[in-house]
Amino acid sequence: MEKYDIIVIGGGAAGLLAAGRAAELGAKVLIIEKMERPGRKLLITGKGRCNITNIAPIEAFLEHIYPNPDFVRQAFNVFFASDIIDLLNKFGVPTVIERGGRVFPKSNSARDVVDALVKYVKRYNVQIIQGARVTQVNTANKKATGIDYIHSNQTKTVISDRVILCTGGCSYPATGSSGDGYKIAGELGHTIVKPLPSLVALEVSDKNVKELEGLNLRNVTATVLLNNKKQQSLFGEMLFETFGLDGPIILSLSRFVVEKLQNKANKISINIDLKPALDEAQLEARLLRDFNTLGRKPIGIAFKELLPQQLISFFINRLGIEPFKPCSQISAKERQAIIHLLKNFEFEITGYRPFTEAIITAGGISTKEIDPKTMQSKLIENLYFAGEIIDLDADTGGYNLQIAWSTAILAATSATQQKNE
Numbered sequence: 001m002e003k004y005d006i007i008v009i010g011g012g013a014a015g016l017l018a019a020g021r022a023a024e025l026g027a028k029v030l031i032i033e034k035m036e037r038p039g040r041k042l043l044i045t046g047k048g049r050c051n052i053t054n055i056a057p058i059e060a061f062l063e064h065i066y067p068n069p070d071f072v073r074q075a076f077n078v079f080f081a082s083d084i085i086d087l088l089n090k091f092g093v094p095t096v097i098e099r100g101g102r103v104f105p106k107s108n109s110a111r112d113v114v115d116a117l118v119k120y121v122k123r124y125n126v127q128i129i130q131g132a133r134v135t136q137v138n139t140a141n142k143k144a145t146g147i148d149y150i151h152s153n154q155t156k157t158v159i160s161d162r163v164i165l166c167t168g169g170c171s172y173p174a175t176g177s178s179g180d181g182y183k184i185a186g187e188l189g190h191t192i193v194k195p196l197p198s199l200v201a202l203e204v205s206d207k208n209v210k211e212l213e214g215l216n217l218r219n220v221t222a223t224v225l226l227n228n229k230k231q232q233s234l235f236g237e238m239l240f241e242t243f244g245l246d247g248p249i250i251l252s253l254s255r256f257v258v259e260k261l262q263n264k265a266n267k268i269s270i271n272i273d274l275k276p277a278l279d280e281a282q283l284e285a286r287l288l289r290d291f292n293t294l295g296r297k298p299i300g301i302a303f304k305e306l307l308p309q310q311l312i313s314f315f316i317n318r319l320g321i322e323p324f325k326p327c328s329q330i331s332a333k334e335r336q337a338i339i340h341l342l343k344n345f346e347f348e349i350t351g352y353r354p355f356t357e358a359i360i361t362a363g364g365i366s367t368k369e370i371d372p373k374t375m376q377s378k379l380i381e382n383l384y385f386a387g388e389i390i391d392l393d394a395d396t397g398g399y400n401l402q403i404a405w406s407t408a409i410l411a412a413t414s415a416t417q418q419k420n421e
């Protein structure tokens with residue numbers, strides 16, 4: 001039976017990089033990948049453009065990571081944004097920096113990133129078995145000794161000194177990341193913090209929201225209300241879907257909302273300030289001026305300058321004002337209601353979209369059971385973790401992939417060093 005120095009389970013972002021680095025450092029490495037090709041999820045990152053990383057300095061970077069940012073500090077000290085940029089450059093992928101410090105391949109093609117990583121592993125003679133699902137990590141005396149996998153309905157065993165588990169989370173399971181690693185690590189005694197969809201769209205109780213499908217709002221502020229108390233607020237862009245709310249600021253708020261929705265007693269809503277640049281007094285002055293100018297014209301017309309066309313009838317319905325009511329007949333109370341709704345366009349949140357639509361998985365292998373200096377399991381010697389399988393997740397902006405890159409390099413380096421000791 002063939003024996004490897006290191007087996008890497010999962011040929012995604014973390015697995016490819018870990019395997020390449022371990023082999024570059026002299027180890028005999030095997031990747032076992034469930035899908036017919038490695039890097040399936042990487043191909044769909046950044047809407048096919050792959051937001052590789054972010055150039056924010058470490059402290060600012062860590063602010064985007066949950067729930068235990070300090071856990072990756074040492075991994076970031078070993079390998080950070082400039083290192084992955086350099087490595088990809090070396091393998092023929094020049095990069096560009098965009099708004100918010102986001103780094104993309106100059107070609108705008110995630111395929112180029114996957115090809116570069118595959119080139120990296122091939123350069124150092126990493127073997128890849130594709131279309132093979134690892135079912136367990138074998139151990140003896142609390143030490144990893146190899147793995148079992150199923151290929152063409154046959155179970156096979158491979159022996160190795162070290163195992164790096166990088167099977168990802170369970171979001172977008174069609175890419176191969178369907179949570180297998182949690183089961184594998186759980187059977188070895190690891191605690192799995194309940195995986196939850198994150199960076200995910202939210203469902204609302206108001207069924208009429210489907211009228212707003214496709215409406216994109218820019219420069220609005222969304223605030224989460226938990227049991228009527230204001231929590232986090234974000235300014236930026238959002239989108240309406242048939243079921244509810246989506247788009248950048250909603251995805252960023254979703255981590256908090258999904259967690260709070262686990263307690264059925266919590267009442268959660270998202271309050272959209274449609275006019276964050278204007279306070280209530282300024283809005284009142286504006287409405288008075290507009291209503292005065294428009295006189296007997298219907299109220300619907302007054303909203304044309306204030307709101308996107310697609311929003312107007314939905315907004316008037318919420319107000320409960322007759323749409324053809326002349327502006328001159330709008331009472332002071334109705335005017336106050338309009339101002340209130342412009343500043344507090346509220347939706348009760350009843351749920352969230354499933355893992356099939358979530359960009360990232362919150363939860364995973366508890367960081368308490370992984371040594372942050374090496375990424376080695378504290379329970380099973382010679383077993384290492386890297387990437388999304390760990391209980392770490394981050395905002396959009398290239399932060400999630402950097403977690404995968406950095407933990408992969410640290411796991412590969414420590415696994416190789418320990419092997420050579």
Ligand SMILES: Cc1cc2nc3c(=O)[nH]c(=O)nc-3n(C[C@H](O)[C@H](O)[C@H](O)COP(=O)(O)OP(=O)(O)OC[C@H]3O[C@@H](n4cnc5c(N)ncnc54)[C@H](O)[C@@H]3O)c2cc1C
Binds near residue numbers: 013015044135172
């Ligand atoms: C739509 C979408 C867009 C995204 N865009 C970005 C972005 O632009 N920037 C960013 O930073 N992050 C982005 N992310 C998140 C990013 O893709 C992940 O953080 C990253 O892929 C995690 O890397 P990983 O190697 O841990 O897991 P994955 O990339 O998921 O790789 C895990 C691999 O393990 C394999 N595997 C699973 N189980 C087994 C098994 N039993 N045996 C063998 N192999 C197995 C899987 O097939 C898979 O290839 C996006 C995610 C999604 C879903």
